Amino acid sequence: MFPRAALVLILGLWPLQGAAFKAPRVEILYIDANVGGSSGGHVALRLEDEVYHFQNEQGTTRLTRDDWSRFRWVYNDIENRNIETAELQVRPLDAEHLRQHLGLLFIAQQRQTDYLKALEQDISFLETLAIGGQVLLKERAFFEPAKTPQKLQESLRQHLIEQTGPSFSTQEQARLLKTLRNLHYDETLEGLSFKEQPYPDYPPTFSEKAADLFSRQLALNVMDGKERLREGALIDAGPLPSSAARQWLQGYLQELQASIIRGLKTPYPGGGSALLLALARHQSVALSLTRNRLFFLSLFEGEPRHLEANDQEQQRLEALFLNQLTREVTASREEIFAHPRPNEWDYHRMEIGASEINELWSAQKAQRAADFKRTPGPPRGEGREHLNNLVVTDSTLEAALIRAKARRHRFWEWFDGHYGYQLITHNCVTELNRAIQGSFKNADERLAFGGHIDPLLSQSFVPYRYFELVRQRYRPLVVTRSPSYRNRQLAAMSDHGEDLPIALQESTTLTGTLYSPRPSDGRFLFFTEQPAWTRPLFGAANLIYAMAAIGPGLLNLPTDEGRDLESAFNGILFSLPEIGWWTIRKGSYTEAGLRARAVTGHLSTR
């Protein structure tokens, strides 16, 4: 008979075993080549819902972490690339090693990049001070001097006085002024260690300290009613939709109030920026409640960049997209307001929605392409300011500037040595490979993945070749392919019959309905992905088509800053591999255009 104790033990351990053997999702992704960002292809590592990959950021291999759905949206849909996925069999413990190691690399590189920027900011700060100019400060542009005392902050001010006493503001202003006047560029910080450490503990730089002190001074001025929120920094997002919205905003106002008072009472270096943002949002929410309309800080600041010409088709798509986006943002807001507990993430999501709608409106009015710039964080509100209270003599400035440049140069050399992009030895593939290996004992992935790929051997630095080696050496459970946006739409159209007429119509950029030509894709006439035997012939036709565009490009040179000519040359460059049976160019989309296509059932009017 089976011993009872053993049975109990087995039954007791069963759930634990289940948890231990829950297969984590670990996948190596190969992203097809296309014109533009990664014309040689790209690779990434997916861990559950997060994707880690290295990008070339101005000559630096930068570890990036994206949500899987975002990653797929950008690469598979907007950039129209096929994605191949090798699903690996990895133990939960090994997956955890990968997650922790990549997570650490991510925050450490972020800190190192921030530090490099701060050292560069030191130089520009000192140079600006030398000529008596205005320095660039975050959150400054949210506020402007108030002509009359402001009422919006009254309740907040009362709370602060209750907790800190009536003289807090005066005493704090005096302390800040004294600190600012005593602030000088520290020339003794020579002993910065560049040794490998998980999270580098760099001291705040001169410009960071000065900006922080100024932020606190400004925050106190706002509290005292001497400065007020600049209405030009706000987007009017329409009437407050419901009483639930009012309640939600009142709750968020309380949270902001607590945050502001804490920021004032218990300061820490680097906290000034958060304090000012909380104040700007506080005034924005207070204004929303007072005027019964929704106001948000704008995320898209400054002049839009010229992305590309906005033709009629694009304008039509963007108009449709604007309607759709407005509906979606409204629905999203309602869902947020129905949630009883306000939080910053949801509030920021509403800021994004309002900013995107506002950008589409402005783009339509100006008949330009919408420019949704990346928003790496909360609204920035960068503005210029004279730092009159910073007392620095000319001779001190000169010496400080020399030292600051030397310090920046020294750090840059170290940084470039570690992260500098090199086509063969330090690219997105070699760095991902090294990061994977670094996750395991002795930097060896054999035990976890069942095989080894040397970053410098077997041409593993080439994305496609690396993926081939993954298939051979890591023994994936399964390899799948996610067709690009255009390929998915083509397949869906073929499912409805009439294969040949559709294939013929969609094979050219002039007659196809699934793609609108974009100058950044280069001039081309034929798609050459499938069937492969057409590539040399269609490639030659593409070459002639692109060459024919050189003449008009030259004519337009004085008016379009060479964009048409660049498009023609791009067209020529990417036609050459096609003649040799290799296809890179697949066409791509814009965010607004693609989202509008989803609204219209994917078809253009052509």
Add this chain to the structure above:
Amino acid sequence: MLAAKYLIKGPALLVFTGLLSACSISDSSVSISESLESSAESSRSPFKSSSPKEATDKAKSSYTDDVANLTFSIAGSQMSANDFANALSRTAAQSKISDWAEEKATFTGIGKGLKRAGIAKQNIGQLPYLQKVLTSKKDALKSIEEGY
């Protein structure tokens, strides 16, 4: 030696990779906001495809991991309380959080990181680099212990 090997074995690959960039270039003209989500199944609108709660939960989870990693990596160091607060502020900003003290995930993440670093639970209150964090909120220690 290695370079010679490449040149012998993969001349064709080198010719092409010499012309092309084998890395995705980080370019802000890829017009998508980081916080927007889109469906894994189709090209639907980012705003439509995931609920605010789902999006927030995902963002929270990444942020908690970042704070845990940060805490783990400085656990044995001499970092000051002010510098740790500053480091938290930087990490939070990456996740679009302006005030780390207002976010419970900060404290949960610290707890997770301390546990991973092998810091005994009863010693948490005495850690010098945690002093600013512990005074930032009434229930800071409790929240850290919850994440431990």
